[in-house]
Amino acid sequence: MKFRVFFVIAILVVGGLFWGAADAVHPFGNPGDVPMDGYFLSHAQRERGVNNVVTSIVFDYRGFDTLGEAAVLFTAVSSVAALFRGKGWR
Amino acid sequence: MRPLSVIVRTVCNAFAWFVAVFGVYVIVHGHLSPGGGFQGGAVVATFMALLLVSHGATKCLGWVRTNFFYAFEHVGLLTFIAAGFLGIGVTFFYNSLALSGGLFGSAVPLGPNGGSLNTSGTIALMNCAVGIEVVGGLSMILLYMMQGVFHVDKPTLRGKEEAGHDR
Amino acid sequence: MIGNLPYFAVAALVIFGLFGAIFGRNLVKIAVAVSLVEAATNLFIIALGYRNGGSIPVFTQAGGYADYMVLPTPQALTLTAIVIGMATTALLLSLIMLLYRHYGTLDVREIRRLRG
Numbered sequence: 220m221k222f223r224v225f226f227v228i229a230i231l232v233v234g235g236l237f238w239g240a241a242d243a244v245h246p247f248g249n250p251g252d253v254p255m256d257g258y259f260l261s262h263a264q265r266e267r268g269v270n271n272v273v274t275s276i277v278f279d280y281r282g283f284d285t286l287g288e289a290a291v292l293f294t295a296v297s298s299v300a301a302l303f304r305g306k307g308w309r
Numbered sequence: 310m311r312p313l314s315v316i317v318r319t320v321c322n323a324f325a326w327f328v329a330v331f332g333v334y335v336i337v338h339g340h341l342s343p344g345g346g347f348q349g350g351a352v353v354a355t356f357m358a359l360l361l362v363s364h365g366a367t368k369c370l371g372w373v374r375t376n377f378f379y380a381f382e383h384v385g386l387l388t389f390i391a392a393g394f395l396g397i398g399v400t401f402f403y404n405s406l407a408l409s410g411g412l413f414g415s416a417v418p419l420g421p422n423g424g425s426l427n428t429s430g431t432i433a434l435m436n437c438a439v440g441i442e443v444v445g446g447l448s449m450i451l452l453y454m455m456q457g458v459f460h461v462d463k464p465t466l467r468g469k470e471e472a473g474h475d476r
Numbered sequence: 477m478i479g480n481l482p483y484f485a486v487a488a489l490v491i492f493g494l495f496g497a498i499f500g501r502n503l504v505k506i507a508v509a510v511s512l513v514e515a516a517t518n519l520f521i522i523a524l525g526y527r528n529g530g531s532i533p534v535f536t537q538a539g540g541y542a543d544y545m546v547l548p549t550p551q552a553l554t555l556t557a558i559v560i561g562m563a564t565t566a567l568l569l570s571l572i573m574l575l576y577r578h579y580g581t582l583d584v585r586e587i588r589r590l591r592g
Contacts, residue, residue: 421538424536454569458573
């Protein structure tokens with residue numbers, strides 16, 4: 220019972236912090252001047268010759284992220300296979 | 310697990326192929342339209358999900374081998390890394406094929422345009438590689454988890470007939 | 477306040493997810509709660525990069541919207557986060573299946589006890 224009260228208070232404190240932070244970030248729909256995204260939007264076609272800017276970021280500008288993502292997916296699939304391996308079915 | 314009714318089976322048999330073709334379209338046009346390797350791969354993996362749901366695990370697990378999808382996953386990941394090594398002359402993951410005039414190397418007109426498949430350099434290659442990897446990975450997750458259902462020895466149902474999920 | 481409604485939705489989703497993950501007794505419900513926190517994170521990243529009236533950052537057939545697009549980097553990061561969340565959810569559910577096979581129940585209060 221004591222732990223339950225403690226957890227409720229902790230969650231409410233965390234939620235209050237989130238609630239306060241939601242008012243402190245920039246207003247929704249108006250991120251202001253963003254130089255990096257402006258660079259991507261204006262240079263993706265000229266530098267990489269690609270129409271889809273999101274794809275150009277995922278696979279080119281931030282390709283290392285995608286390499287790690289593919290590694291994570293591979294690891295998760297291998298883990299699932301290792302958990303259920305054997306036992307009758309190949 | 311018993312299969313679903315004949316209506317569901319027929320619809321899934323017909324619809325699975327359309328889903329697969331649409332997923333391949335999403336993968337191949339990843340550098341032109343919203344989508345890409347991950348999303349298209351997830352759509353193609355729906356093929357195996359539809360077959361598993363409609364036909365039941367017992368029949369469906371007899372049709373496929375996981376080694377096939379495991380090979381898909383390995384080939385996709387290795388192709389992705391190899392496409393990253395194509396630009397090793399400058400730096401890892403450099404897009405050496407873009408705007409070079411060769412394969413996937415034609416320039417794109419600035420601003421809004423109709424789009425051409427022969428653009429974007431290694432991005433198209435990486436889309437296909439990641440698509441292949443996600444197809445293999447998600448199908449393997451589905452197959453192994455469906456196979457794992459048989460391992461779960463439900464204590465309340467022990468000794469009785471296993472309950473189907475239809476009828 | 478009302479203009480920032482997506483951020484408050486994110487806060488509410490995080491609070492619900494934390495409540496479910498801490499006070500849930502069924503392991504599947506805990507997995508759903510963890511997925512809810514993931515979804516809240518994705519919504520937060522996407523909402524940070526939205527511009528009023530902007531179109532998707534794709535130039536194919538963009539028409540007259542090519543000069544005003546939403547930010548592409550949050551979308552790329554969300555794409556990464558979605559795939560990783562899917563992989564971790566699959567691993568989580570597999571572990572839950574193995575736990576059910578070992579213990580015969582999904583109740584965390586029963587699973588906490590040792591069983592030879």
